[in-house]
Amino acid sequence: xxxxxxxxxxxxxxECNGCVTACKNEHEVPWGVNRRRVVTLNDGVPGEKSxxxxxxxxxxxxxxxxxxxxxxxxxxxxxxLHDKDICIGCGYCxxxxxxxxxxxxxxxxxGVRGKMDKCTFCAGGPEEHGSQAEFEKYGRNRLAExxxxxxxxxxxxxxxxxxxxxxxxxxxxxxxxxRGKGAEVWGWGTAYGNQAKQGA
Amino acid sequence: MKTAFLIxxxxxxxxxxxxxxxxxxxxxxxxxxxxxxxxxxxxAGWKAGDKDGWAxxxxxxxxYGMNDHVxxxx
Numbered sequence: 001x002x003x004x005x006x007x008x009x010x011x012x013x014x015e016c017n018g019c020v021t022a023c024k025n026e027h028e029v030p031w032g033v034n035r036r037r038v039v040t041l042n043d044g045v046p047g048e049k050s051x052x053x054x055x056x057x058x059x060x061x062x063x064x065x066x067x068x069x070x071x072x073x074x075x076x077x078x079x080x081l082h083d084k085d086i087c088i089g090c091g092y093c094x095x096x097x098x099x100x101x102x103x104x105x106x107x108x109x110x111g112v113r114g115k116m117d118k119c120t121f122c123a124g125g126p127e128e129h130g131s132q133a134e135f136e137k138y139g140r141n142r143l144a145e146x147x148x149x150x151x152x153x154x155x156x157x158x159x160x161x162x163x164x165x166x167x168x169x170x171x172x173x174x175x176x177x178x179r180g181k182g183a184e185v186w187g188w189g190t191a192y193g194n195q196a197k198q199g200a
Numbered sequence: 201m202k203t204a205f206l207i208x209x210x211x212x213x214x215x216x217x218x219x220x221x222x223x224x225x226x227x228x229x230x231x232x233x234x235x236x237x238x239x240x241x242x243x244a245g246w247k248a249g250d251k252d253g254w255a256x257x258x259x260x261x262x263x264y265g266m267n268d269h270v271x272x273x274x
Contacts, residue, residue, distance in 0.1 A: 002255045002258060002259070073229065075229065075231065075232065076231050076232075077231075077232060079232075081229070123232055125229070126229040128230075129230055129232075129234065129235065129236040129237070130235075130236025130237055130238040130241070141232070141236055143232040143258075144232045144233075144234065144235055144236045145235075145236055145238070145241050145242045145243060146235075146242055146243035146245065146246055146254060146257050146258065146261075147243055147261070148258060148261055148262060148265070152266065153265055158265075158266050158267075158268055161262075161266050162262075163258060163259070163261075163262035163266070164255070164258060164259055164262065167259050167262045167263060168262060168266070170267075171262070171263070171266055171267045171269075174267065174269050175269065178269060
């Protein structure tokens with residue numbers, strides 16, 4: 001069975017923000033909420049590196065561990081999703097997440113965070129697949145349509161890889177062998193480091 | 201007097217009762233391979249409910265769409 005993962009190849013990312021735009025457009029994400037963003041390390045310095053960051057759908061997700069209302073769940077494919085009808089907007093997941101993935105729309109009354117929003121790996125939520133309710137709360141369910149996340153499929157340089165962990169690691173391995181460098185995958189150890197220990 | 205005290209105590213302490221606070225948890229979510237049932241947006245090449253077919257379709261899609269080393273001329 002496929003175990004869905006993200007890889008951002010920092011040797012290829014050119015900070016075009018195409019992934020950010022694709023995500024916002026695909027899911028009609030509201031103003032002020034960015035499910036995905038591009039972070040540049042050593043910006044302006046020769047050799048700067050950019051990486052596209054969103055929820056990594058961790059093997060041992062800290063957001064799931066700290067949620068006081070247990071609104072998170074993990075799908076068969078390893079995608080970490082949440083139920084907005086249960087979320088109380090406490091923000092604990094935001095503090096726990098090492099990637100800064102949980103987002104809170106600030107459009108409500110001041111002092112109210114609203115429901116948490118994050119990358120769904122384009123897998124929707126607990127509403128009926130393909131329904132209007134699912135789209136309005138979580139965005140499109142591309143996985144159930146037989147597609148991969150829009151961010152990765154729209155990436156102009158194919159820096160962002162998304163899909164079955166075995167497939168995308170094979171793709172990266174081929175690149176590393178070909179170019180002879182750039183094997184470091186940012187965030188991989190943090191997100192999936194405990195996988196072997198857990199047997200997940 | 202004693203009876204009145206007992207009645208008052210019972211009435212006042214009723215407010216101390218607590219409702220059950222069980223963790224509700226999420227509702228059931230169908231697996232992705234069950235499809236959306238919305239034909240115009242569903243990719244051809246696999247059937248809804250076919251788990252292996254769906255997984256293979258996504259693998260092929262990832263390999264074709266993201267592995268430019270395979271597609272580029274040698």
